[in-house]
Structure formats: C-alpha cells, structure tokens
Amino acid sequence: MxxxxxxxxxxxxxxxxxxxxxxxxxxxEADQRLDAMQRSVENHAVDLIAAHRPQGxxxxxxxxxxxxxSDLERVGDLAKNNAKRVLxxxxxxxPPRVALGVEHMSDIALxxxxxxxxAFTSQDLSAALDVRSRDDEIDAxxxxxxxxxxxxxxxxxxxxxxxxxxxxxxxxxxxIGDHATNIAENIHYLIxxxxxxxxxxxxxxxxxxxxxxxxxxxxxGGH
Amino acid sequence: MxxxxxxxxxxxxxxxxxxxxxxxxxxxEADQRLDAMQRSVENHAVDLIAAHRPQGxxxxxxxxxxxxxSDLERVGDLAKNNAKRVLxxxxxxxPPRVALGVEHMSDIALxxxxxxxxAFTSQDLSAALDVRSRDDEIDAxxxxxxxxxxxxxxxxxxxxxxxxxxxxxxxxxxxIGDHATNIAENIHYLIxxxxxxxxxxxxxxxxxxxxxxxxxxxxxGGH
Numbered sequence: 536m537x538x539x540x541x542x543x544x545x546x547x548x549x550x551x552x553x554x555x556x557x558x559x560x561x562x563x564e565a566d567q568r569l570d571a572m573q574r575s576v577e578n579h580a581v582d583l584i585a586a587h588r589p590q591g592x593x594x595x596x597x598x599x600x601x602x603x604x605s606d607l608e609r610v611g612d613l614a615k616n617n618a619k620r621v622l623x624x625x626x627x628x629x630p631p632r633v634a635l636g637v638e639h640m641s642d643i644a645l646x647x648x649x650x651x652x653x654a655f656t657s658q659d660l661s662a663a664l665d666v667r668s669r670d671d672e673i674d675a676x677x678x679x680x681x682x683x684x685x686x687x688x689x690x691x692x693x694x695x696x697x698x699x700x701x702x703x704x705x706x707x708x709x710x711i712g713d714h715a716t717n718i719a720e721n722i723h724y725l726i727x728x729x730x731x732x733x734x735x736x737x738x739x740x741x742x743x744x745x746x747x748x749x750x751x752x753x754x755x756g757g758h
Numbered sequence: 759m760x761x762x763x764x765x766x767x768x769x770x771x772x773x774x775x776x777x778x779x780x781x782x783x784x785x786x787e788a789d790q791r792l793d794a795m796q797r798s799v800e801n802h803a804v805d806l807i808a809a810h811r812p813q814g815x816x817x818x819x820x821x822x823x824x825x826x827x828s829d830l831e832r833v834g835d836l837a838k839n840n841a842k843r844v845l846x847x848x849x850x851x852x853p854p855r856v857a858l859g860v861e862h863m864s865d866i867a868l869x870x871x872x873x874x875x876x877a878f879t880s881q882d883l884s885a886a887l888d889v890r891s892r893d894d895e896i897d898a899x900x901x902x903x904x905x906x907x908x909x910x911x912x913x914x915x916x917x918x919x920x921x922x923x924x925x926x927x928x929x930x931x932x933x934i935g936d937h938a939t940n941i942a943e944n945i946h947y948l949i950x951x952x953x954x955x956x957x958x959x960x961x962x963x964x965x966x967x968x969x970x971x972x973x974x975x976x977x978x979g980g981h
Contacts, residue, residue: 742842
C-alpha cells in the first residue's frame with residue numbers, strides 16, 4: 536500500500552505540473568486498488584486479532600497496520616482529487632511559476648512519505664519522530680503558497696479559477712503531509728505502546744490567515 | 759461521539775454565519791474531547807475482539823464501531839477547521855448572502871448526520887441507504903456555491919480572501935456529508951456483512967469544474 540500510495544502522489548503531481556490528463560486518469564483509476572487493499576488489510580488484521588488474541592506488541596502491530604492502511608487509503612484519495620483537478624484545468628492559460636511552489640511542496644511531502652514508510656519497515660523510532668517534526672516545513676510552504684496564489688488572483692481575475700484549483704491541490708498535499716505525521720505517531724505507538732506525549736498541532740496556519748497582508752488598497756493590484 | 763460531533767458541526771456553522779469568535783474557540787477546544795473518545799472506542803473494540811473472539815454480527819459491530827468513530831473524529835476535525843477560519847475572517851467586510859448557501863448546505867449535512875446516527879442506533883438499513891442516496895444533493899449545492907464564490911471573487915478582488923476561506927468551509931461541509939455516507943455504508947456492512955454493492959462516486963463535481971462558465975471575457979466583470 537505504501538508503494539502504491541507514493542506512486543499515486545508522484546504521478547498526480549507530475550500530471551498537475553505537466554497538465555497530463557492521461558496520467559491523471561490513470562491515478563483516478565489506480566486509486567480503486569488502494570481502497571481494495573485497505574479493506575483487505577483491515578479484514579485480515581481483525582481476523583488475526585480474533586484468531587490469536589495477541590497481547591502487547593503483536594496486538595499493537597495489527598492495530599498500527601489497520602491505522603496506517605487507513606492513512607494510506609486517504610493519501611490515495613487526496614492524490615486522486617488532485618488528478619481530478621488536472622482534468623478541470625486542462626487547456627487553461629498557465630502561469631508556470633505558480634506550479635513550482637506546489638511541486639516543491641509535494642517533493643517534501645513525498646520525502647516524508649518515503650521516510651515514514653522506511654521508518655515503519657525498520658521500526659526506527661527516531662526516524663519516525665524526525666518525520667513528525669518536519670511537518671512544520673510543509674505547513675510553512677503551504678501558507679506561503681496560499682498567500683502567493685491569492686496575490687495572483689487579485690492581480691488578474693482570469694487567474695481565479697485556475698488558482699482556486701491549485702489552492703485545493705496545495706491543501707491536499709499539506710494533508711498528505713499530515714497523514715505522514717499520523718503514520719509516524721502510529722510507529723511511536725507500535726514501538727512504545729504510547730502515543731507521542733506532546734500532541735502536535737496539526738494543520739496549516741493558513742486557516743488563521745487574515746487577509747490584511749494581501750488586500751489591495753483600492754480594489755486591484757495585489758501587494 | 760455522534761452527539762458531540764453534531765454539536766461541533768452546528769456550533770462551527772453558527773460561529774461562521776455570525777462571525778462569533780468565542781464560539782469558534784469553544785469548537786476548537788471541544789474537538790480534543792472527540793479525538794480522545796475515538797482513541798478510547800478503538801482501544802475498547804480491540805480489547806473486546808481479543809477477549810471474546812466474536813464472529814459474525816458481534817464482530818462486525820465492533821469493526822463498524824471502530825470505523826464509525828474514525829469518521830466522527832474526522833467530522834470533528836472538519837468542524838474545527840471551519841472554526842479556525844472564523845478567526846481568520848473576523849472583522850472583515852461580509853457580503854451576507856454568500857454565507858447563506860454555506861448555511862443551507864450545512865443544514866443538509868447536519869440532517870444527514872442526524873439521520874445516519876439514528877439509523878445506526880435503530881439498525882435501520884433502509885434509512886441508512888436513504889442517507890447514502892441523498893449525498894448527491896450536498897454535492898450539487900457545493901458545486902453551485904463553488905461557482906457563486908468564484909463569481910464574487912471575480913467581481914471584486916477585495917472578496918478574494920474571504921471567499922477563499924468560505925470555499926474551504928464549504929468543501930469541509932461537503933466532506934462532512936461524505937463521512938455521513940461512509941457511516942451509512944458501515945451500517946450496511948454491519949447489518950448485511952457486505953459493503954453496498956454499487957460503489958458510490960464520492961466527492962464533488964467541482965473538482966472537475968473548468969472555468970469557462972465563469973471566465974470574464976475581458977479581465978473583469980463576473981460571468
């Protein structure tokens with residue numbers, strides 16, 4: 536599931552930066568496989584818990600597997616949503632540099648996904664906690680992309696639809712980063728039996744962004 | 759969990775339509791309780807599966823409880839995100855009718871939540887399937903709000919930040935509707951042992967919305 540989820544994210548970003556609708560359609564199609572795998576992991580874990588009544592770490596392994604497969608299934612949904620947006624913005628005028636930020640952000644999200652899946656395979660607690668601490672970086676880039684896209688929208692209303700879709704794409708990638716963080720927390724639980732002590736504030740600070748920084752003073756022109 | 763999740767959704771929408779920051783902060787605070795309850799439901803279900811090795815319907819009840827509590831926890835996250843956006847748009851000029859669509863949409867989402875939780879309590883399969891079939895209505899309203907908000911943004915760039923936050927709020931409510939649908943599908947699974955046969959296409963059609971309908975012909979002036 537991890538490998539497939541990574542591929543969906545990678546392909547959806549490539550589809551987005553190149554406006555490659557064929558690749559986008561392939562992502563939408565392949566996401567169904569991830570959904571089926573998640574259901575199968577869950578059923579299998581429940582069967583094993585019922586059959587063997589595991590305790591301690593063996594039980595935590597099955598619970599963590601269920602939770603992580605649910606995170607990966609949602610990562611696939613987010614990649615699929617970005618792929619759908621490629622179909623919406625196809626054929627539109629495209630200010631190329633606006634996609635650069637989204638691409639950079641998704642490179643980091645993909646690195647986070649890869650690191651956390653490696654940490655799961657090698658049961659490496661400190662690697663998992665590293666992933667968790669790096670999520671702030673994605674959130675910061677998202678907040679900066681949010682501002683940048685709003686500025687483009689204010690500069691020229693013809694950018695509004697395109698930039699709105701890109702905003703949702705960026706938000707989806709930020710959420711992929713959150714799922715990498717969830718997985719890191721489940722690795723902590725798997726290894727130690729506890730959730731990480733200090734609850735991380737999840738999500739981006741753009742939810743709190745007031746617009747004063749970006750408000751054109753007299754109706755047009757951005758800042 | 760269902761009652762608390764409903765309250766968070768209701769309060770976050772009231773906070774949004776009245777720009778009531780105190781209520782918004784209370785939602786953000788209360789969401790933590792929902793998260794704790796979800797973890798506790800999950801732990802309890804796993805303990806019961808290991809202790810009693812249930813089969814058939816008793817096993818499905820525990821699996822469904824885990825899945826539904828996970829949906830409710832995410833409904834709380836979405837309400838919390840909307841509450842955060844109230845803090846972002848506080849004190850801003852507010853075209854009142856733009857919030858009406860969001861309010862209408864959330865009334866339907868809340869009705870869906872209420873109906874699906876009732877269907878769970880009474881194990882009423884046909885009521886659950888009704889909820890599932892009504893999700894299209896929320897998606898249609900969301901798509902119409904998406905268009906309306908983009909039009910406001912094109913009419914006046916001073917609306918852009920506010921409308922962008924409202925767009926994300928509307929999207930969050932649309933996702934709350936999706937979670938009601940997920941819960942309906944889990945009730946189907948609980949009662950019949952099968953997932954509903956015909957997989958529903960989830961999500962909104964606005965992901966596919968190209969902008970041609972809303973593109974100003976010469977740079978300004980709406981649609």
